[in-house]
Amino acid sequence: MDGNPDPLRTAKDVRETFKRMAMNDEETCALTAGGHTVGKCHGNGNAEDLSDAPEGGELEDQGFGWNNHKSRGIGANTVTSGLEGAWTTNPTQWDNGYFHLLLNYDWELKKSPAGAWQWEPINIKEEDMPVDAEDPSIRRNPIMTDADMAMKMDPEYRKISEKFYNNPEYFADVFARAWFKLTHRDLGPKSRYLGPDVPSEDLLWQDPIPTVDYTLSDSEISELKAKILATNLTVAELIATAWDSARTFRGSDNRGGANGGRIRLAPQKDWEGNEPARLQKVLNVLEGIQSGLAKKISLADLIVLGGTAAVEKAAKDGGVQITLPFTPGRGDATAEQTDIEGFEPLEPVHDAFRNYLKHDFKSKPEELMLDKAQLMGLTAAEMTVLLGGMRTLGVNYGGSKHGVFTDRVGTLSNDFFVHLVDMGYQWKPTGKNSYEIVERNTGNVRFTATRVDLVFGSSKPPEHCLLQRLF
Ligand code: HEM
Known part of the structure; x- marks a missing residue:
């Protein structure tokens, strides 16, 4: 956690992060343990010897970054995370070794050669040690990260780890299912899957929908x-x-x-x-x-x-x-x-098109509007026409009048844009996210608005002047 070992706080963050991917505790534990059953961490060297990140590299780096020009920098000398070592005794094969080592040994904090905190076993048996990545005659300590220790120290994750340790077939099945979910959920509905390998089983996270067989003339x-x-x-x-x-x-x-x-x-x-x-x-x-x-x-x-x-x-x-x-x-x-x-996670907690904010957010309402529009796949022009049109239709959340720049509510018109750019008005802030549109000659308040209404007429900062960019 910010460079300080803290498996229990890490557990909180891991839980939250995986929840956003719709993974529960069991899936999270299976993924972390299963993923770390193979491979290793790389931190056998000094991170300061690495060159810039890819975007800061020279032309001849051709997209690669963090090159080590001072030593070989690959194989046993690779530095990536800065932690060094494999998690399991046989890191090139699928087995139950992760839980065997995690649960049967006590672990202590040590520094990797690159200077990062990592967990290493106390009094590990020779035969439980993985061999060096390049020289099989040398045995090394396995390691655990804070996230791995979370699978032992967090009470909920621990129960699951013990269950998986005692039932490797169950572990393999949960891992396989969670892995498939992790790598396929962004494909959307199952109808979008192609090819002979599509599993026949329907899975709840694929949001199944019954097909219909009618047509309408x-x-x-x-x-x-x-x-x-x-x-x-x-x-x-x-x-x-x-x-x-x-x-x-x-x-x-x-x-x-x-x-x-x-x-x-x-x-x-x-x-x-x-x-x-x-x-x-x-x-x-x-x-x-x-x-x-x-x-x-x-x-x-x-x-x-x-x-x-x-x-x-x-x-x-x-x-x-x-x-x-x-x-x-x-x-x-x-x-x-x-x-x-x-x-x-799909709950619309903000929706500029209906002038709705569930509560105050750190981001500005107009930034949230852009985020929502791009998530829905709308172009800037589509976003603008939908918002302006919907204002005149009177579909604001809770019947609010903000941005309803028309006297003919419920009639589709371009009144929103007509009034937005009318120089007969002045625009006066009345709160953090509210404005009055005042007639210059009489001083009468004609309409009210929020930031997502007025941003379409604003040119400060210039990149936010959506109207000028669009028309
Ligand atoms: C709980 C959250 C996780 C954390 C904090 C985490 C952290 C790490 C770290 C620090 C490394 C070392 C990278 C390096 O030094 O090269 C690593 C490697 C690896 N992780 Fe994870 N990981 C997590 C979850 C996962 C998941 C869910 C999978 C797959 C299902 C996975 C699969 C791997 C594999 C295969 C490697 C080894 C790569 C190699 O051998 O080069 N990890 N992870």
């Missing part, structure tokens, strides 16, 4: 849209629900999104940002429509279609007749197909 789509618009749901309610169902999508690992209709299920149905009361109201109405249909259309499709129909209505109210494209085919996942804990 243009006239069926029109009829459905008319049915939805004939309900008592407002444009804002329909669009907010469709947006909320879609906004969990992460381009980084293809998780989330409208497909699966998981906004109906825990944990999403209870997320504050999804306004549970409004969400339930919309879902009840859409479910009512669904149950009266001859075709079993998924709710996931109806939610998106509801948003589509509402946008068309809002455009029509603004004098523009459009038909938005709609592709059906989303399935409705069940609660059993949903890893509640695994979905928690």
Whole structure:
């Protein structure tokens, strides 16, 4: 921990880091132990002899960095982490040696040749010592890092380590599954896997979604849209629900999104940002429509279609007749197909498009907006048009009026941009994240705004002037 040995604090950080990858304690312990069953740490030399990192290297380094020009710098003399040694007696083979050494020996702190703290066994038997990486006639001490010692000293990890030690087959199975998860979860749904090696088993962390087998003709789509618009749901309610169902999508690992209709299920149905009361109201109405249909259309499709129909209505109210494209085919996942804990990191705790911040963050709201937009795979132009359009549709979280620069709320228009760049106004801060838009000639407050509204008109610092860069 910052150069100071502290396996218990390390355990906390390891737990948190692996949790973000949706790994539980058992998977974390299996991965760490299994990974360190093979290979070694490298710290047999002086780190100061290493050249610059790759980006600071010379042209002839061709992408390599940290070269050692003073000694051989490779093989037994490699310095990378600065710790030195293998974890197990046979570091080139899969076995249960990691737990044998970790649990059966006491370990003490020693310094590696590179000067880093590492754990070494007390009174280790000759036959338990791994051989030197280059000279098999020499035996060396094995080592453990703080993270490895965490697997022995943290009470929860220890229970798991003992279980794995006593049941190597179970350990191998948990490791294999966790390794597959670690290396495949960013592929997204299983339907994206290709090739003969795709396992037949469906795994919960793949967020399975039942496939649907219906198609919808243009006239069926029109009829459905008319049915939805004939309900008592407002444009804002329909669009907010469709947006909320879609906004969990992460381009980084293809998780989330409208497909699966998981906004109906825990944990999403209870997320504050999804306004549970409004969400339930919309879902009840859409479910009512669904149950009266001859075709079993998924709710996931109806939610998106509801948003589509509402946008068309809002455009029509603004004098523009459009038909938005709609592709059906989303399935409705069940609660059993949903890893509640695994979905928690997808909670939208900030969403500039609905002018929502769950709480105050260290990062500025406009920085969070860019982060969210890139995570959703939106371009700068798409982000801008969506945000400005949604403001006029009145879909702000909790009905807030910030950034709603229009007198025709619920009608799709470019009023947001018209008022944003109108020199008849002055912009006055009223709090950390709130502004008043004041008429210059009368001094009357015309609108209010947050940072994510005004950033589109700002040119300070220049790189934040999104509008000028885009148009
Ligand atoms: C708990 C968090 C972990 C920490 C703090 C950690 C730390 C380290 C360190 C310091 C090294 C030495 C690097 C060097 O000096 O060259 C290393 C090597 C290694 N780690 Fe980890 N590790 C962790 C988890 C994992 C996981 C999850 C895997 C794979 C499933 C893994 C697989 C390996 C392997 C195979 C090596 C040896 C590489 C070689 O032989 O060059 N580690 N780790």
